[in-house]
Amino acid sequence: MHGLVNKAIQAFVIGAHGPDAWDAVATQAGVTPDGIEAFAQYDDALTERLLSAAMAHLNTSRDAILEDTGAFLVSGPSSEALRRLLRFGGQDFRDFLFSLDDLRDRARLAVDDLDLPVLHLHSAGPNSFVLDCGWTIPGCAALVVGVLRAMADDYGVLAMMDFSDTRPDAIEITLFDDAHSAGREFELAVVR
Amino acid sequence: MSGTIELNGGALAALMPMHMILDGDGVVRATGPTLSKIFADEDMVGRAPHDLFDVRHPADGLEKLLAGYVPRQKVRFYPRNGARCALKGEAIALGGGQGVFINLSLGISIVDAVRQFGLTQRDFASTDLAVELLYLVEAKNAVMGEAMRLNSRLSAARSKAQEQALTDMLTGLRNRRGLNLALEALIAKRAVFSVLHIDLDFFKTVNDTLGHAAGDEVLRRVGEILTDETRGHDIAARAGGDEFVVVLEGESDPKVLKILSDRIIARLEEPIPFDGTLCKISGSIGATTSRSYRYPAIDQLLHDADVALYAAKDAGKGCFRMAEIGHEDDTRQTA
Numbered sequence: 001m002h003g004l005v006n007k008a009i010q011a012f013v014i015g016a017h018g019p020d021a022w023d024a025v026a027t028q029a030g031v032t033p034d035g036i037e038a039f040a041q042y043d044d045a046l047t048e049r050l051l052s053a054a055m056a057h058l059n060t061s062r063d064a065i066l067e068d069t070g071a072f073l074v075s076g077p078s079s080e081a082l083r084r085l086l087r088f089g090g091q092d093f094r095d096f097l098f099s100l101d102d103l104r105d106r107a108r109l110a111v112d113d114l115d116l117p118v119l120h121l122h123s124a125g126p127n128s129f130v131l132d133c134g135w136t137i138p139g140c141a142a143l144v145v146g147v148l149r150a151m152a153d154d155y156g157v158l159a160m161m162d163f164s165d166t167r168p169d170a171i172e173i174t175l176f177d178d179a180h181s182a183g184r185e186f187e188l189a190v191v192r
Numbered sequence: 193m194s195g196t197i198e199l200n201g202g203a204l205a206a207l208m209p210m211h212m213i214l215d216g217d218g219v220v221r222a223t224g225p226t227l228s229k230i231f232a233d234e235d236m237v238g239r240a241p242h243d244l245f246d247v248r249h250p251a252d253g254l255e256k257l258l259a260g261y262v263p264r265q266k267v268r269f270y271p272r273n274g275a276r277c278a279l280k281g282e283a284i285a286l287g288g289g290q291g292v293f294i295n296l297s298l299g300i301s302i303v304d305a306v307r308q309f310g311l312t313q314r315d316f317a318s319t320d321l322a323v324e325l326l327y328l329v330e331a332k333n334a335v336m337g338e339a340m341r342l343n344s345r346l347s348a349a350r351s352k353a354q355e356q357a358l359t360d361m362l363t364g365l366r367n368r369r370g371l372n373l374a375l376e377a378l379i380a381k382r383a384v385f386s387v388l389h390i391d392l393d394f395f396k397t398v399n400d401t402l403g404h405a406a407g408d409e410v411l412r413r414v415g416e417i418l419t420d421e422t423r424g425h426d427i428a429a430r431a432g433g434d435e436f437v438v439v440l441e442g443e444s445d446p447k448v449l450k451i452l453s454d455r456i457i458a459r460l461e462e463p464i465p466f467d468g469t470l471c472k473i474s475g476s477i478g479a480t481t482s483r484s485y486r487y488p489a490i491d492q493l494l495h496d497a498d499v500a501l502y503a504a505k506d507a508g509k510g511c512f513r514m515a516e517i518g519h520e521d522d523t524r525q526t527a
Contacts, residue, residue, distance in 0.1 A: 038338050081334045088327035091313035110331030188326055189307035 001047040012072040028053035063142035070146020093155040156183025210296040245269035277301035360430040363415030371429035386481040389497035392434040393474040444481035453512035476504040480515035
């Protein structure tokens with residue numbers, strides 16, 4: 001797993017639960033004292049150890065950690081860069097949903113060894129979609145649900161995301177209101 | 193596949209939001225919405241392109257297109273309204289004196305232009321890769337930022353490692369820090385030992401005439417000689433530049449020190465081959481022993497060996513001198 005993904009878990013644990021929680025999780029997972037390097041490849045087993053350690057330490061489920069990590073990635077205080085990169089995907093939330101098929105390739109344009117989940121969006125009705133998720137480790141759908149919930153908020157739409165009962169690693173998305181709230185500002189140019 | 197199609201203004205605005213249509217007289221008849229945005233509120237209709245733009249290309253203006261002599265031309269326009277952007281595009285003669293159709297693009301000016309004019313995704317045709325380009329610029333900056341942080345972390349770690357290193361990279365001998373640690377340990381266990389301070393003679397000449405690579409080769413060779421001429425538990429260190437220090441544990445007899453020093457000097461005087469030529473150096477050695485002090489201290493030992501070294505240099509280089517530690521020095525040490 002790419003260091004950026006492990007680093008996202010680190011950012012979430014530190015951001016939401018504090019540096020002490022991260023120290024405990026990192027120690028239990030056997031992360032070296034130098035911490036996680038953003039531009040390095042790690043064995044998937046390390047990611048699994050991080051998730052197990054976080055589950056034990058935060059007393060919560062694997063899906064909950066992945067979902068919170070996904071949401072934190074987009075809405076956390078230091079995630080403006082990533083939020084903006086995602087917003088380039090579409091001018092509205094529907095556009096954004098359709099851009100998810102390109103997410104992995106978009107990420108690879110920036111970091112060519114970054115293996116993000118493979119996503120496929122299918123329309124299931126005028127306001128409903130199914131998103132298939134695939135990744136090298138299980139639990140991808142939970143991570144993506146976290147990202148989608150935060151992005152729906154960012155675009156100001158009212159939408160429901162749920163794990164599919166009929167397809168494994170799939171998310172059912174229902175859009176209720178395209179302009180539910182103002183959403184967050186997004187200018188193409190970075191505000192300096 | 194032939195003939196003409198008709199597009200109304202709305203369709204043209206969506207497909208080519210930076211287009212501009214000139215009528216048969218060569219004045220602007222219509223402009224796309226994004227081009228209008230670049231000209232803020234200025235009314236463009238009815239004006240000549242030269243009035244709105246510095247037309248860099250074609251150099252002879254749009255006359256040939258208007259006259260129908262050429263069917264199409266690449267164009268490059270710089271807005272005269274102070275906007276910092278270079279517009280490039282294609283101009284097509286409409287034929288029959290109907291004017292010229294020009295489609296423009298922001299090209300590489302896009303990054304600046306979105307900021308200047310507050311452009312949004314809706315200002316670009318959906319086939320335009322402008323937004324993807326902007327995405328890439330931001331992704332690149334984010335990655336570069338992370339890479340820079342990695343870089344500074346690595347270089348900090350590297351200098352810390354160098355600081356903590358005990359070995360001189362070039363010669364493989366101990367460095368100054370390694371030397372001090374070894375001397376501290378000897379003093380702490382009250383060992384008897386001697387310090388030889390070696391300074392190379394004519395090293396500067398080698399460096400100046402044959403270059404630094406030759407100088408480095410000489411220093412490496414000196415490292416080998418000192419390793420050869422000392423026993424396993426002795427310490428050989430490069431104290432800096434062309435200065436070396438040898439510490440001999442359990443040895444304090446000036447006669448033995450002289451024999452060893454003379455042997456080292458003889459070895460140093462063997463010409464060192466480098467790149468088809470021979471480097472000739474020598475060395476001067478000053479020495480002191482721990483027995484000369486009631487309470488030996490590193491600085492004092494090195495200082496006294498250094499004074500002896502300069503006595504050896506004054507005596508004509510390539511020789512050995514023992515430090516002369518008087519009674520006064522001894523009492524000063526114990527004071």
